[in-house]
Amino acid sequence: MKKYRTKGNIIFDAIIYIIMIFVLLVCLVPFIYMLAVSLSDPKAIVNNKVSLIPIGINFEAYKQIFRYPNFFRAYGNTIFYTGVGTLISLIMTTLFAYPLSKPNLWGQKIAMKIVVFSMFFSGGLIPNYLLISNLGLTGTRFAMLLPFAISQFNLIILINFFKSLPSEIEEAALIDGLSYFGVLRKIIVPLSKAALATVGLYTAVFFWNDWFNGLIYLDTKQYPVMLFLRNIVNGTTMVGDAAGSADKATIAISIKSAVIITSTLPIIILYPFLQKYFVKGLTVGSVKG
Amino acid sequence: MKKTVTLLLVLTMVVSLFAACGKKNGSSETGTKDPVATSGAKEPDKQDPGNKEPEKQDPVKIKIYYSDNATLPFKEDWLVIKEAEKRFNVDFDFEVIPIADYQTKVSLTLNTGNNAPDVILYQSTQGENASLALNGALVPISDYAEYTPNFNARVEEFGLTGAINRLNLADGKRYYMPGLFDVPFYDGGLILREDFLEAEGLAVPKTFDDLYNILKAYKAKNPDSYPLTILAGPRVLYRMTMPSFGVSLGKNGAGGTNTLSWDYEKGEYFEGAISDGYKQYISYLAKLYNEGLLDPEMADPIDGDKWSQKMASGKSMATYAYYDQIGGVSASTEIEGFKLQMYPSLEGPAGAHHQQKNRTGSGIMFPAATAQRKDFERVVRTIDEVFFSEEGAKLWCLGVEGVTYTEENGVIKYSDELVNSAEGVYKTLQVKYGCGSDVTQLVWVNEREMTKYDENYARINKEVAAMGDVIQQIPPTPLFDDMKAEDAGVLQTPLFDTFSVWADAFITGKKSVDNDWDAYVNEMKTLKIDEFCKIYNDNLN
Numbered sequence: 001m002k003k004y005r006t007k008g009n010i011i012f013d014a015i016i017y018i019i020m021i022f023v024l025l026v027c028l029v030p031f032i033y034m035l036a037v038s039l040s041d042p043k044a045i046v047n048n049k050v051s052l053i054p055i056g057i058n059f060e061a062y063k064q065i066f067r068y069p070n071f072f073r074a075y076g077n078t079i080f081y082t083g084v085g086t087l088i089s090l091i092m093t094t095l096f097a098y099p100l101s102k103p104n105l106w107g108q109k110i111a112m113k114i115v116v117f118s119m120f121f122s123g124g125l126i127p128n129y130l131l132i133s134n135l136g137l138t139g140t141r142f143a144m145l146l147p148f149a150i151s152q153f154n155l156i157i158l159i160n161f162f163k164s165l166p167s168e169i170e171e172a173a174l175i176d177g178l179s180y181f182g183v184l185r186k187i188i189v190p191l192s193k194a195a196l197a198t199v200g201l202y203t204a205v206f207f208w209n210d211w212f213n214g215l216i217y218l219d220t221k222q223y224p225v226m227l228f229l230r231n232i233v234n235g236t237t238m239v240g241d242a243a244g245s246a247d248k249a250t251i252a253i254s255i256k257s258a259v260i261i262t263s264t265l266p267i268i269i270l271y272p273f274l275q276k277y278f279v280k281g282l283t284v285g286s287v288k289g
Numbered sequence: 290m291k292k293t294v295t296l297l298l299v300l301t302m303v304v305s306l307f308a309a310c311g312k313k314n315g316s317s318e319t320g321t322k323d324p325v326a327t328s329g330a331k332e333p334d335k336q337d338p339g340n341k342e343p344e345k346q347d348p349v350k351i352k353i354y355y356s357d358n359a360t361l362p363f364k365e366d367w368l369v370i371k372e373a374e375k376r377f378n379v380d381f382d383f384e385v386i387p388i389a390d391y392q393t394k395v396s397l398t399l400n401t402g403n404n405a406p407d408v409i410l411y412q413s414t415q416g417e418n419a420s421l422a423l424n425g426a427l428v429p430i431s432d433y434a435e436y437t438p439n440f441n442a443r444v445e446e447f448g449l450t451g452a453i454n455r456l457n458l459a460d461g462k463r464y465y466m467p468g469l470f471d472v473p474f475y476d477g478g479l480i481l482r483e484d485f486l487e488a489e490g491l492a493v494p495k496t497f498d499d500l501y502n503i504l505k506a507y508k509a510k511n512p513d514s515y516p517l518t519i520l521a522g523p524r525v526l527y528r529m530t531m532p533s534f535g536v537s538l539g540k541n542g543a544g545g546t547n548t549l550s551w552d553y554e555k556g557e558y559f560e561g562a563i564s565d566g567y568k569q570y571i572s573y574l575a576k577l578y579n580e581g582l583l584d585p586e587m588a589d590p591i592d593g594d595k596w597s598q599k600m601a602s603g604k605s606m607a608t609y610a611y612y613d614q615i616g617g618v619s620a621s622t623e624i625e626g627f628k629l630q631m632y633p634s635l636e637g638p639a640g641a642h643h644q645q646k647n648r649t650g651s652g653i654m655f656p657a658a659t660a661q662r663k664d665f666e667r668v669v670r671t672i673d674e675v676f677f678s679e680e681g682a683k684l685w686c687l688g689v690e691g692v693t694y695t696e697e698n699g700v701i702k703y704s705d706e707l708v709n710s711a712e713g714v715y716k717t718l719q720v721k722y723g724c725g726s727d728v729t730q731l732v733w734v735n736e737r738e739m740t741k742y743d744e745n746y747a748r749i750n751k752e753v754a755a756m757g758d759v760i761q762q763i764p765p766t767p768l769f770d771d772m773k774a775e776d777a778g779v780l781q782t783p784l785f786d787t788f789s790v791w792a793d794a795f796i797t798g799k800k801s802v803d804n805d806w807d808a809y810v811n812e813m814k815t816l817k818i819d820e821f822c823k824i825y826n827d828n829l830n
Contacts, residue, residue: 042621043621043623045594045598046594046597046598046601046602046618046621046622047598047601047602047621047622047623048598048602068362069362069363069364069365070362070385125397126397126400126401129397129401129403130401130403133401133403133404134403138403138404139404215386215387215390215393215394216393216394216397219384220383220384220385220386227387227390228387230387230389230390231357231359231387231388231389231390232359234389251359251360251593252593252594253592253594
């Protein structure tokens with residue numbers, strides 16, 4: 001261990017630590033500030049006294065957003081979309097990725113090309129909207145779940161991961177009498193926890209953050225919480241063009257902060273739990289593939 | 290070989306994509322009718338268990354888009370909504386859409402014709418909606434005047450027939466029922482610290498020079514302040530002050546041309562951006578900026594919190610904003626004797642004028658699919674009654690008699706609960722009962738509105754009304770067809786960009802109004818501001 005402690009190494013480590021601490025602060029300070037603002041007395045905020053520590057602690061902002069008529073319903077919706085959406089997405093992506101990871105599959109190359117093509121070119125907003133609504137999905141929760149079941153990016157990560165698994169294990173399982181589905185279920189999926197966790201996290205974050213699809217496809221009762229957040233944080237500044245009511249209406253920053261905190265915290269909390277898979281899953285596919 | 294195969298494949302895919310789109314477009318028209326028809330058919334069994342009293346007719350079910358503002362979050366069980374449903378025998382199915390995305394949702398639903406609601410609130414036929422209307426996405430409601438007796442009566446009562454006719458599009462039809470105002474409100478304007486005026490013995494400002502002197506006096510006392518600030522964006526300042534200089538330009542200029550203004554005497558557009566009035570205006574702002582009297586941050590939008598901070602901490606003492614906002618600042622300041630007051634419009638070279646306003650506002654439109662409903666007439670008649678009848682108008686404005694207010698000999702008295710509420714009658718009525726939301730209230734009687742506010746506000750409004758022609762009408766929108774609109778659009782964008790860049794440079798002193806004005810005028814002329822103006826004047830009706 002001692003031989004690594006050369007002068008150069010120590011300086012190098014120090015620089016890395018400084019940079020990392022800086023990056024950490026850049027990410028953390030706004031969040032702490034928001035937390036402080038959301039817990040502070042409005043008077044202190046207006047008089048510009050709040051920095052990183054809440055002044056005159058009160059929970060009024062939180063009380064107020066919990067009183068918003070649809071907050072909890074929207075929150076529940078988001079949890080539903082994230083949970084079910086991620087589950088559907090993981091199943092569908094795995095089912096698609098596994099066959100495509102077999103180079104000997106007939107048409108595998110063309111299928112890959114189609115996947116990649118659709119990654120860069122899509123139908124655009126109106127054709128998509130027409131498609132979804134003519135499929136009868138608008139106004140149903142499936143409009144949030146089904147169209148995003150397979151993301152090409154996640155699919156490619158999974159394909160590469162599956163390719164990296166030694167084929168001998170599968171062959172052995174086939175000889176021992178497992179069907180292809182059996183192999184996938186009993187051998188491949190358990191071996192791919194890292195990759196699935198990564199893809200799952202990506203998907204979960206996508207579903208958690210998505211507001212636009214919710215807006216255009218869903219009815220009010222099905223709106224996710226992000227739309228609610230957007231309305232509170234942006235609603236009054238975005239509509240400046242329409243003179244009048246929007247300019248008149250302002251929402252206290254403490255409420256904005258409280259909404260941001262409550263609606264982003266759960267998904268942030270997910271990260272540390274999945275982190276060990278996350279790093280492994282990202283690298284494994286590429287290193288061995 | 291491989292390449293050709295790939296190419297072929299890509300081609301087939303592209304072709305099939307287009308083919309698919311074409312087909313979907315065709316079928317979508319028939320598809321739209323279904324949801325409406327089924328929603329109509331389902332409604333009886335849904336209603337029956339709740340309603341014990343036998344009714345002659347089942348309530349008419351209307352799906353309606355509502356633009357939701359986070360400061361006034363929509364509640365389905367608002368008293369006025371429940372009451373309106375009961376009184377007018379209707380079952381509203383509100384789609385509550387955040388205001389920031391309202392236009393997106395409306396545009397998508399009208400463009401595709403899919404999943405359209407029966408009624409869309411808070412819209413007008415400006416911009417994209419006009420071409421959507423002309424292409425058949427909306428019901429030309431003016432064709433069904435016999436279904437809207439209450440609306441017609443209000444229009445007549447307020448003397449708005451001319452104004453309503455001006456909302457017709459190029460085909461001579463009107464596609465929405467606008468909100469109606471009997472007298473335009475003076476709801477915002479110059480707001481400044483009355484306590485400072487009193488302490489310094491300064492007179493109430495009447496002209497822009499008075500304002501300059503007040504700002505200067507404040508700056509002398511507080512050298513590190515920027516006495517004049519604004520709320521939201523510079524547009525608020527511009528649109529509230531420019532009319533006193535005879536112009537209305539920029540992002541929210543009246544008429545929506547950005548660079549033209551309306552000559553109220555001649556009744557035509559002129560090149561406001563290169564007029565003398567604008568030159569005087571921009572010189573005035575440049576002077577304020579140069580002497581540190583104007584908040585340099587005003588180029589960016591200043592949001593409500595920052596604005597309150599500036600005002601409450603004494604960093605600024607004057608602002609252009611809305612009356613509703615004063616309370617919040619006064620409540621949170623730590624300056625002793627702090628008192629904000631709103632003043633009538635200041636007098637400039639073209640007289641004392643405020644932001645132009647129409648006596649018609651955003652209103653109700655019906656997507657084309659609604660006309661396919663078998664009970665279309667009933668839908669329109671119900672909507673007309675709910676929003677435009679005297680009974681309906683009172684409901685959306687004042688709430689329910691006996692609950693929120695009582696009326697004796699025409700004098701309105703609000704319930705004790707409202708009068709004693711911390712947020713005031715107006716705000717409490719809004720948030721708690723749903724009255725006075727500009728989405729659902731479509732009839733605005735000034736006198737009735739004023740009962741909700743404090744005496745001070747009513748007094749200012751009276752003063753402004755007594756000054757005569759302070760709030761001018763918004764100039765008429767020319768009747769463009771798609772081609773003409775395109776032509777005008779092509780000229781408008783570069784003109785507006787140049788105008789904005791120069792306006793910024795003039796105010797901040799990067800360019801001098803005295804020396805560089807001609808260069809600016811030449812540039813605008815090269816960009817054909819005259820031709821742009823001509824297109825507008827040629828298409829007035």
